[in-house]
Amino acid sequence: MNWDFIFKEWGMIPSKALVVFSPPIIGMELLGTMLGIFVGVTPGLTAVMGMALMLGFAFRIPMEWGLALLIAIYTGAIFSGGITATMMNIPGTPAAAATCLDGFPLAKMGKAREAIGAVTIASGIGELLGELFTLISLPFIFIIALKFGDWEVFLACMAGVLVCGSLAGKEVIKGWISGILGLLIAMVGMEEIWAYPRFAYHEVLIRGFNFVPALIGLFGISEVLVVLKEKVPYQLAGKPGRAIIPFGILKKNVKNIIRSAFVGIGIGCIPGIGESASCWVSYDLAYRTSKRKEDFGKGSFEGIIAAEVANNATSGGALIPTLVLGIPGSGPTAILLAALFIYGVRPGPMLMIERPGFVTFIVLLFWLSAIMIIFAGLLLSSYVIRLLSIRREIILPIATAMSILGAWGSGFTHFDIISAFAFGLVGYIMKVKAIPVAPMVLGILIGNIADTSLRRALLTYMNDPLAMLVRPIGIGLMILLFIMLFFSLKKKKGFGMS
Amino acid sequence: MGPGFLPLILGLVLIGLSGSLILRSVASNGQAGIVLLCRKIKEGVESRRFLIIAGWTAIYVALIGTIPFLLINFIYFFGIFLYLKVGRLLEVLLLSIGASLLVGLITPWIFDMPLP
Numbered sequence: 001m002n003w004d005f006i007f008k009e010w011g012m013i014p015s016k017a018l019v020v021f022s023p024p025i026i027g028m029e030l031l032g033t034m035l036g037i038f039v040g041v042t043p044g045l046t047a048v049m050g051m052a053l054m055l056g057f058a059f060r061i062p063m064e065w066g067l068a069l070l071i072a073i074y075t076g077a078i079f080s081g082g083i084t085a086t087m088m089n090i091p092g093t094p095a096a097a098a099t100c101l102d103g104f105p106l107a108k109m110g111k112a113r114e115a116i117g118a119v120t121i122a123s124g125i126g127e128l129l130g131e132l133f134t135l136i137s138l139p140f141i142f143i144i145a146l147k148f149g150d151w152e153v154f155l156a157c158m159a160g161v162l163v164c165g166s167l168a169g170k171e172v173i174k175g176w177i178s179g180i181l182g183l184l185i186a187m188v189g190m191e192e193i194w195a196y197p198r199f200a201y202h203e204v205l206i207r208g209f210n211f212v213p214a215l216i217g218l219f220g221i222s223e224v225l226v227v228l229k230e231k232v233p234y235q236l237a238g239k240p241g242r243a244i245i246p247f248g249i250l251k252k253n254v255k256n257i258i259r260s261a262f263v264g265i266g267i268g269c270i271p272g273i274g275e276s277a278s279c280w281v282s283y284d285l286a287y288r289t290s291k292r293k294e295d296f297g298k299g300s301f302e303g304i305i306a307a308e309v310a311n312n313a314t315s316g317g318a319l320i321p322t323l324v325l326g327i328p329g330s331g332p333t334a335i336l337l338a339a340l341f342i343y344g345v346r347p348g349p350m351l352m353i354e355r356p357g358f359v360t361f362i363v364l365l366f367w368l369s370a371i372m373i374i375f376a377g378l379l380l381s382s383y384v385i386r387l388l389s390i391r392r393e394i395i396l397p398i399a400t401a402m403s404i405l406g407a408w409g410s411g412f413t414h415f416d417i418i419s420a421f422a423f424g425l426v427g428y429i430m431k432v433k434a435i436p437v438a439p440m441v442l443g444i445l446i447g448n449i450a451d452t453s454l455r456r457a458l459l460t461y462m463n464d465p466l467a468m469l470v471r472p473i474g475i476g477l478m479i480l481l482f483i484m485l486f487f488s489l490k491k492k493k494g495f496g497m498s
Numbered sequence: 499m500g501p502g503f504l505p506l507i508l509g510l511v512l513i514g515l516s517g518s519l520i521l522r523s524v525a526s527n528g529q530a531g532i533v534l535l536c537r538k539i540k541e542g543v544e545s546r547r548f549l550i551i552a553g554w555t556a557i558y559v560a561l562i563g564t565i566p567f568l569l570i571n572f573i574y575f576f577g578i579f580l581y582l583k584v585g586r587l588l589e590v591l592l593l594s595i596g597a598s599l600l601v602g603l604i605t606p607w608i609f610d611m612p613l614p
Binding site for chain 2: 056057060173174183184193196199225228391393394397401402409418455458
């Protein structure tokens with residue numbers, strides 16, 4: 001084990017903390033947190049949409065500022081989705097879906113302020129714990145990842161699609177179909193080894209689908225269509241007021257908090273699944289282990305804490321595949337990945353060697369945003385709730401037009417606009433038919449990596465394919481893959497969204 | 499290794515998985531549900547609402563680049579706000595002007611981006 005390498009990274013915490021706590025970065029974090037809270041609170045607007053819209057702006061400012069802005073939008077949105085879930089029984093973002101089950105009943109009982117306090121503190125703690133784990137574990141994981149070859153990268157990609165398909169939806173087969181369709185969409189256009197155009201039936205398809213419009217469409221426009229088709233007006237469950245920290249309840253939930261943080265981190269590590277699944281898994285575990293099962297679904301603080309700690313801790317876990325392999329752990333980390341590429345940072349096993357201190361810097365940015373959401377949640381919650389009084393019939397068409405503009409900004413072609421809208425329609429149909437969107441997004445994101453890695457591995461080991469199959473890490477990943485396949489088929493139905 | 503290698507494998511897996519879904523659906527007399535679904539779409543208020551909103555957005559997307567961006571945004575917002583009944587005609591007009599200025603002028607100016 002190369003301990004020098006590990007201590008060098010950890011030793012950079014003080015110097016990077018000085019950069020993170022500088023006025024411009026604090027300013028960007030503040031702006032990002034406010035924007036994130038706005039998109040998180042508004043049903044139909046998601047963290048991905050908010051981040052994608054700000055990508056164009058982020059590229060015009062220094063990298064450190066841009067990353068601070070995007071990370072703050074990410075954490076702000078994931079946190080504030082829980083406020084809408086509590087006050088209106090509608091998840092502000094898909095990650096807050098499990099919070100509705102207990103947040104809304106608590107608000108109806110007149111405990112809205114305590115519930116929002118629990119959401120705020122649980123979110124902050126989840127974020128802090130998730131990133132702490134990432135900071136400690138990432139240097140070790142980078143050392144292991146340095147041993148990855150093309151074959152192992154391909155297997156890791158396949159494991160991601162397989163698990164994502166199994167966990168993200170009610171039915172395993174639908175999840176896998178969604179993932180495979182995503183992989184096939186990624187293969188449209190010029191391939192990277194022979195520069196051969198695949199599925200290029202029209203000249204615009206030679207370039208392939210840009211993934212930012214695809215993400216905007218699948219996560220953003222589809223959500224707008226789902227929300228706008230409903231005519232039922234929003235109603236707040238309680239009066240808006242400043243959040244109260246339920247210290248006694250938090251003290252009783254220490255075990256729940258730690259367990260939920262690990263669930264969030266673990267699910268974040270699996271490419272593509274993200275916070276929308278982790279909240280359900282954590283909620284389910286909290287229910288199974290609780291001594292007061294009868295309170296779940298009727299207003300249990302345990303349930304809120306489990307869901308909110310997990311969905312925020314997921315961002316820490318999601319950073320691991322994103323930074324180590326360049327495979328995004330969730331939708332928002334996919335946008336973060338796109339930003340890193342455009343800033344000239346190439347995530348992968350060599351990242352820590354090429355850019356010492358970069359991982360520490362990213363983790364510190366997440367910590368700063370965790371502090372910001374705690375303060376924003378406690379001090380501004382009553383004002384944030386008032387945002388819910390803005391009619392969605394006004395906000396959402398504007399968000400659609402903004403999304404179209406965001407898609408245009410990703411490549412300045414009319415094809416990106418059309419593909420964003422087309423993916424929006426596809427996403428809508430998938431949501432209506434209970435087909436999970438997350439595996440498709442993951443497929444689109446990693447399709448080219450998987451394809452290039454597999455073919456490069458097969459070309460390298462053309463004369464001796466057995467040598468490729470007996471690589472130790474590869475064997476481990478294949479065993480893992482078969483175990484996952486076995487349990488997915490045995491279970492038939494994923495526990496995620498059910 | 500040819501560029502069609504992985505798409506071929508994925509295509510075959512997709513056919514297998516989709517086939518199993520179709521077989522399961524046919525086995526449980528799922529085809530009867532298609533008529534029911536079509537009727538539901540035809541009669542449902544939400545489906546009609548979705549079709550109108552999506553259709554109007556499709557027209558907006560198709561016309562971007564052929565009509566000045568500010569104007570097409572105004573037309574889109576005016577139409578959709580009117581359909582969603584966000585207020586009286588004057589309110590709709592003012593909101594549409596404000597929204598189209600935000601999307602078609604202010605945002606591109608802030609981000610210094612060329613218009614479609």
